[in-house]
Amino acid sequence: MEIREVAVVGLGTMGAGIAEVFARAGIGVVAIEADPQALLAGLGTLDASLARAVNRGRLDARQQADIRARVRPAAAFADAAAADLAIEVVPERLEVKRQIFAELDRVCSPDAILATNTSSLSVTTIAAASRYPGRVVGMHFFNPAPVMGLVEVVATVLSDDRVPAAAADLARRLGKTPIQVADRAGFIANALLLPYLNHAAGLLETGYATAVDIDRAATVGIGLPMGPLALLDLIGLDTSLSILEVLHAEFNLPRYSPAPLLRRLVSAGRTGRKAGRGIYRYPAAVPDGVEETAGADLAPDTVTVIGAGDDQEAELASALAAAGLNVTRNAAHPTELVLIVAESGKPVLPAALAAGRATEAVGLHLPGGLGNGALVELIATSLTSEQAMRAATALAGRLGMTIVRAPDRPGFLVGALLYPHLADAVRMVQDGYASPADIDTAMTLGCGYPRGLFELIDEAGAADVLAGLRAMYIAYGYPALAPPPLLAEHAAAGIDFAVAPPGKPATAGAGARRTGSAR
Numbered sequence: 001m002e003i004r005e006v007a008v009v010g011l012g013t014m015g016a017g018i019a020e021v022f023a024r025a026g027i028g029v030v031a032i033e034a035d036p037q038a039l040l041a042g043l044g045t046l047d048a049s050l051a052r053a054v055n056r057g058r059l060d061a062r063q064q065a066d067i068r069a070r071v072r073p074a075a076a077f078a079d080a081a082a083a084d085l086a087i088e089v090v091p092e093r094l095e096v097k098r099q100i101f102a103e104l105d106r107v108c109s110p111d112a113i114l115a116t117n118t119s120s121l122s123v124t125t126i127a128a129a130s131r132y133p134g135r136v137v138g139m140h141f142f143n144p145a146p147v148m149g150l151v152e153v154v155a156t157v158l159s160d161d162r163v164p165a166a167a168a169d170l171a172r173r174l175g176k177t178p179i180q181v182a183d184r185a186g187f188i189a190n191a192l193l194l195p196y197l198n199h200a201a202g203l204l205e206t207g208y209a210t211a212v213d214i215d216r217a218a219t220v221g222i223g224l225p226m227g228p229l230a231l232l233d234l235i236g237l238d239t240s241l242s243i244l245e246v247l248h249a250e251f252n253l254p255r256y257s258p259a260p261l262l263r264r265l266v267s268a269g270r271t272g273r274k275a276g277r278g279i280y281r282y283p284a285a286v287p288d289g290v291e292e293t294a295g296a297d298l299a300p301d302t303v304t305v306i307g308a309g310d311d312q313e314a315e316l317a318s319a320l321a322a323a324g325l326n327v328t329r330n331a332a333h334p335t336e337l338v339l340i341v342a343e344s345g346k347p348v349l350p351a352a353l354a355a356g357r358a359t360e361a362v363g364l365h366l367p368g369g370l371g372n373g374a375l376v377e378l379i380a381t382s383l384t385s386e387q388a389m390r391a392a393t394a395l396a397g398r399l400g401m402t403i404v405r406a407p408d409r410p411g412f413l414v415g416a417l418l419y420p421h422l423a424d425a426v427r428m429v430q431d432g433y434a435s436p437a438d439i440d441t442a443m444t445l446g447c448g449y450p451r452g453l454f455e456l457i458d459e460a461g462a463a464d465v466l467a468g469l470r471a472m473y474i475a476y477g478y479p480a481l482a483p484p485p486l487l488a489e490h491a492a493a494g495i496d497f498a499v500a501p502p503g504k505p506a507t508a509g510a511g512a513r514r515t516g517s518a519r
């Protein structure tokens with residue numbers, strides 16, 4: 001199917017970007033707006049984006065003019081008559097979308113494809129209202145559309161086979177990577193992202209960790225471009241809440257049940273960045289990292305390091321000695337602070353009690369190893385004194401590490417955020433909804449993750465992720481933390497999820513055998 005002209009209905013945040021993407025690919029765009037002001041604003045967004053590209057040397061004036069000339073504001077819906085594809089990008093309300101589809105049914109040729117950019121409504125429900133449901137498909141672009149490389153192409157049980165295939169071809173022509181999925185709430189990216197964000201809000205609400213520490217654990221500890229709480233503020237707590245409600249209605253699992261904090265903040269009008277206040281205040285009141293430098297003079301001179309006798313313990317002891325501390329590994333020697341090198345999945349308290357110095361003992365977990373700027377999780381047990389925590393903070397600051405504080409619970413902070421997120425991804429594969437390769441593509445190209453979730457699992461080792469989840473499940477008993485059998489199978493077999501090379505679809509259980517044993 002050749003797509004020469006498209007109609008874009010709704011020129012708001014997403015529609016303006018989508019119109020630009022089509023026009024840049026040489027496709028004529030008829031822009032349909034209900035609100036003349038919104039039309040002007042949308043065209044203004046498009047003009048500003050093209051002007052930026054010219055300033056950066058990515059387009060010349062001629063290309064800019066050609067692209068702009070391809071976008072034609074429509075006087076009426078009837079102007080969509082010649083479109084080979086029409087995409088609706090109107091607000092996320094089913095009745096509005098159905099109305100648009102009724103109009104498009106009336107004016108478009110029966111061969112034209114009708115697409116929806118919905119994030120969370122059922123494409124099937126929208127399609128069922130169309131006169132020709134076989135031609136309806138979801139084309140879910142990500143914000144900002146000209147930048148983000150992913151399009152989730154959503155087929156329904158009513159779709160003609162050629163329609164999702166044509167939408168995927170079109171996405172490729174636009175320079176995007178399509179992934180084809182069935183119609184399920186949240187598709188891939190939102191169904192994985194939102195429960196992770198919700199869980200982070202829950203950790204904040206229950207006092208598990210501070211907002212800054214939660215975000216820092218995600219950015220410095222996991223390597224994500226943004227912390228989950230800052231991301232909630234950016235997406236909008238109201239938008240996040242409504243997507244979670246849709247996910248919860250579809251799956252009825254506690255992980256999608258919105259954290260009460262989100263509802264409270266939304267009712268209070270604290271909807272995030274756009275409102276100047278959400279979880280954080282905007283512009284940010286306190287520069288990140290200030291508290292580390294304060295109190296550096298509290299750093300102790302003598303410290304005991306206790307660990308499993310492995311390389312990490314030795315490395316920490318020598319780094320501390322190099323920083324001028326008097327270091328011993330004998331718990332009987334009197335020192336100002338006891339650092340217990342914590343292992344993922346193992347509580348710190350038993351080691352602190354065994355050392356006979358529980359009030360002076362602080363757990364120290366290094367998810368990415370030692371190094372300047374690397375993350376250190378400082379773990380207070382129920383017996384750790386405030387003074388010991390302050391001393392450990394000052395010490396880690398002296399080593400130049402990025403500090404977060406976590407309770408002595410399974411996963412500490414990085415694992416508490418990450419393991420359930422990874423389990424959701426494995427469950428999605430186990431459900432037969434998506435392949436590890438598609439999930440990694442969705443999270444990297446749609447959400448800007450530097451590495452996919454399966455890449456992260458393979459890097460940590462399925463056995464480690466399984467042990468972390470199992471410890472969390474035993475501690476809390478929440479069904480969402482129950483390790484998915486597929487993860488246990490990979491851990492037992494010692495195989496990676498190894499995303500297959502291009503052209504060879506990765507399937508569950510078909511991962512590469514690990515070299516060496518499962519970690």
Ligand SMILES: NC(=O)c1ccc[n+]([C@@H]2O[C@H](COP(=O)([O-])OP(=O)(O)OC[C@H]3O[C@@H](n4cnc5c(N)ncnc54)[C@H](O)[C@@H]3O)[C@@H](O)[C@H]2O)c1
Nearest residue numbers: 010011012013014033034035038089090091092118119143
């Ligand atoms: N904002 C995002 O980050 C994002 C990301 C992916 C998908 N989406 C989805 O894209 C869709 C649009 O979201 P948005 O953020 O661009 O919304 P928006 O409110 O910024 O824009 C919607 C536009 O549609 C116009 N409109 C309303 N009714 C209309 C009608 N009957 N005919 C023509 N135009 C009409 C409005 O005037 C407005 O300009 C939603 O389905 C949303 O879920 C949004």
